[in-house]
Amino acid sequence: MPAPNVRDMHTTPVAVQGTLDDLGTPLSEVTFVVLDLETTGGKPAGSNITEIGAVKVRGGVVLGEFQTLVRPGEPIPAFVSVxxxxxxxxxxxxxxxxxxxxxxxxxxxxxVVVAHNAPYDVGFLKAACRETGEQWPRPAVVDTAHLARQLVTADEAPNRKLGTLASLFGTTTTPDHRALHDARATVDVLHALIDRVGNLGVHSLEELQTYSKRVTPGQRRKRVLADDLPSAPGVYVFKDANGQALYVGTSVDIRKRVRSYFTESEKRARMRDMVRLAEEVTPVVCQTALEAQVRELRLIAEHKPRFNRRSRYPERAVWLKLTDEAFPRLSVVSSVRDDSPGYVGPFGSKAAAELAMTALHDVLPLRRCTKRLSRKGDSTACALFDLGKCGAPCIGQQSVDDYAAIADEARSMLTADARPVVDALLDRMNALGAQGRYEDAAAVRDRLLAFVRGAARAQRLDPLARTPEVVAARPGALGGWEVVCIRYGRFAGTTLTPRGADPMPYIAALRETAEVVAAPVAPAPAALTEETERVLHWLEQPGVRIVHTEGVWVCPVNGAGGSRNRLERLMDAGSGGGARVAG
Structure with a gap:
C-alpha cells in the first residue's frame, strides 16, 4: 500500500523581518503546520477522512510537506467524488x-495547526484519534477563515471561501479540493493575513490567536504599556495621563495579565473604557500571593480608582455596639472605641447593622430610646413597655441591677454565644411559615442572617486583632518556605526561604524588619477589615504552620461562626417559600 508522502524542504531561507516583541512568541519563530483534509461527509460522526495534506512552514520557509490518501472504509458519495x-x-x-x-x-x-475553517479539520482529527487510540496533542490552532472575517472587507471579496481568498491574494497554488493543493494555497493566504495584522501591531502568536476587530486600534496600540512589565507576581496599577490611578489588580504574572487587557479576551466594557484612558501601568512586584492581595486592597482604599468596584470605601463600614451607660442600648457607630466590650461587625452598610440590631431586639427587652437615662427614671414610658418589649427603666420600673442582667445576656450573644438568638428566631421563622406568612418569615430570616454574619465577623477578627504577633509558614511552590508575619491582624511582612536552607535565620530577620504596628482597639484590627480576613483565610489553608505567637489567639467555642455557616447552608437548601427550617 502506498505510504504517506513526506518531503523535507532544504530551500534557501527567505529573509523575514524579526520582532523584539516580548509579549508572546514572535510569529517569525512559530512553526505552522498548515493542513487540509478531504472527507466523505460534513461531520466526523458517520464520515471518514479520505486525504490528508499538510505543509510545515516557519518564517516564510517551507520546511516539509505531508500527503496521503486514506481508505475510508465506506464508499465515497458520488457528489463528493465529483x-x-x-x-x-x-x-x-x-x-x-x-x-x-x-x-x-x-x-x-x-x-501550530493552521486550517481554513479549522474546527472542521481539527474535529475530524480528534475523532480519528479517539477511534485509533492515538493521543491528540492539543496544539495551538489558527483559523484563517476567522482571521479573514476580521481582516477582509466586503468590498474586497464577496465571501471568505478559500478559493475567493486565493484569487484575492494571488496564491501560487490554486485550491481544487485536493488536500495538499488546498494546504499550499492556505499557506499563502496565512502569510497575506499575517502581513495585514502586522500593520495593525500584531506580531506574536498569542495576539494572532486572539485577534478580533472588536479590539480597537487604539486599544491594540496601547499594548506597549506591557512591554517593560515584569513576568512576576504582584500588583499592577493603570494610570491616566495625570498619574491618577484608574484600576488596581493582582496577578501571578503581571506582564501576561496586563497584556490580556489589549486583546479580545477582555470583554468587559468598563475595562475597555479604562484602557482607552490609560497612559501608564505601574507594577508592584510581591514575593507572595498574599502580599499582592494585601497591597491591592491598600492601594484601592488609598486611591479609590474609578474602575475598581469593590474595596474602595472601607471607611463606610459601620459597627453595632452595646453602649457603656447605666442602662445600655444598641447603637450603630462608625468606629470602635475603648468604651464597650460589646461590638459586632463591621457591616457593609447601616441598613445591615440595623437589621442585626432588630434581631437582638426581637429576642431581648433592651431599651430602644436614644436619650441618656438617669438612675431615677422619668415620668412616662413608650409603647414598647405596654407591648412587653421593654422593662421601662426610663420610669423606674427596672433597676440598674435588673437591667444589667439583660445587658449581660446581650453582651454574651454579641461576643460569645449566638445560639439563644439563633434558636429563638428560627422558631419564629418556622411558626410564621406554618401560618403561611412567608414574607414575615423572610424578614426574620434577613435579620437573623445579618446578626450572625456581623457577630461572626467580629468574633473572627477580635482574637487576631488582640495578638501582638503571629509568624506562620507554608511550603513554597518551588521549595523552601513562604513565611508571613502578622501583627494585630495586619500583614507586617513576608519572606521566601531558599529550598534546602534552614528557615529560622530568615524568620528571625523577618521579625526584626517587619512593620512596627501599634495595638488597635479590638475587635477592629490594625488594618483594613478585608485585609485581616485575607490573612485569616491564608492562615487557615492546608499546610500552614504557626511558627511563633505572642499573646493568646483563641475564638469563642459557641461563637456565631458555626451558626452562620449552618444557617447559610440551611437557607440554600430550604430557600423555597414556606419551607420549614430545622434548628
Missing amino acids: LTGISNAMVASAPRIDRVLGSFLEFLGEG
Whole structure:
C-alpha cells in the first residue's frame, strides 16, 4: 500500500523581518503546520477522512510537506467524488487511518495547526484519534477563515471561501479540493493575513490567536504599556495621563495579565473604557500571593480608582455596639472605641447593622430610646413597655441591677454565644411559615442572617486583632518556605526561604524588619477589615504552620461562626417559600 508522502524542504531561507516583541512568541519563530483534509461527509460522526495534506512552514520557509490518501472504509458519495476528484478506485489500495495518523502526528510535532475553517479539520482529527487510540496533542490552532472575517472587507471579496481568498491574494497554488493543493494555497493566504495584522501591531502568536476587530486600534496600540512589565507576581496599577490611578489588580504574572487587557479576551466594557484612558501601568512586584492581595486592597482604599468596584470605601463600614451607660442600648457607630466590650461587625452598610440590631431586639427587652437615662427614671414610658418589649427603666420600673442582667445576656450573644438568638428566631421563622406568612418569615430570616454574619465577623477578627504577633509558614511552590508575619491582624511582612536552607535565620530577620504596628482597639484590627480576613483565610489553608505567637489567639467555642455557616447552608437548601427550617 502506498505510504504517506513526506518531503523535507532544504530551500534557501527567505529573509523575514524579526520582532523584539516580548509579549508572546514572535510569529517569525512559530512553526505552522498548515493542513487540509478531504472527507466523505460534513461531520466526523458517520464520515471518514479520505486525504490528508499538510505543509510545515516557519518564517516564510517551507520546511516539509505531508500527503496521503486514506481508505475510508465506506464508499465515497458520488457528489463528493465529483467535488474532490477522489474516487473509490483511488483509495482502494490506500492505508487506513490507523496506519497514517501516527505518521501525521509525528510530522505535526509541536507545530501550530493552521486550517481554513479549522474546527472542521481539527474535529475530524480528534475523532480519528479517539477511534485509533492515538493521543491528540492539543496544539495551538489558527483559523484563517476567522482571521479573514476580521481582516477582509466586503468590498474586497464577496465571501471568505478559500478559493475567493486565493484569487484575492494571488496564491501560487490554486485550491481544487485536493488536500495538499488546498494546504499550499492556505499557506499563502496565512502569510497575506499575517502581513495585514502586522500593520495593525500584531506580531506574536498569542495576539494572532486572539485577534478580533472588536479590539480597537487604539486599544491594540496601547499594548506597549506591557512591554517593560515584569513576568512576576504582584500588583499592577493603570494610570491616566495625570498619574491618577484608574484600576488596581493582582496577578501571578503581571506582564501576561496586563497584556490580556489589549486583546479580545477582555470583554468587559468598563475595562475597555479604562484602557482607552490609560497612559501608564505601574507594577508592584510581591514575593507572595498574599502580599499582592494585601497591597491591592491598600492601594484601592488609598486611591479609590474609578474602575475598581469593590474595596474602595472601607471607611463606610459601620459597627453595632452595646453602649457603656447605666442602662445600655444598641447603637450603630462608625468606629470602635475603648468604651464597650460589646461590638459586632463591621457591616457593609447601616441598613445591615440595623437589621442585626432588630434581631437582638426581637429576642431581648433592651431599651430602644436614644436619650441618656438617669438612675431615677422619668415620668412616662413608650409603647414598647405596654407591648412587653421593654422593662421601662426610663420610669423606674427596672433597676440598674435588673437591667444589667439583660445587658449581660446581650453582651454574651454579641461576643460569645449566638445560639439563644439563633434558636429563638428560627422558631419564629418556622411558626410564621406554618401560618403561611412567608414574607414575615423572610424578614426574620434577613435579620437573623445579618446578626450572625456581623457577630461572626467580629468574633473572627477580635482574637487576631488582640495578638501582638503571629509568624506562620507554608511550603513554597518551588521549595523552601513562604513565611508571613502578622501583627494585630495586619500583614507586617513576608519572606521566601531558599529550598534546602534552614528557615529560622530568615524568620528571625523577618521579625526584626517587619512593620512596627501599634495595638488597635479590638475587635477592629490594625488594618483594613478585608485585609485581616485575607490573612485569616491564608492562615487557615492546608499546610500552614504557626511558627511563633505572642499573646493568646483563641475564638469563642459557641461563637456565631458555626451558626452562620449552618444557617447559610440551611437557607440554600430550604430557600423555597414556606419551607420549614430545622434548628
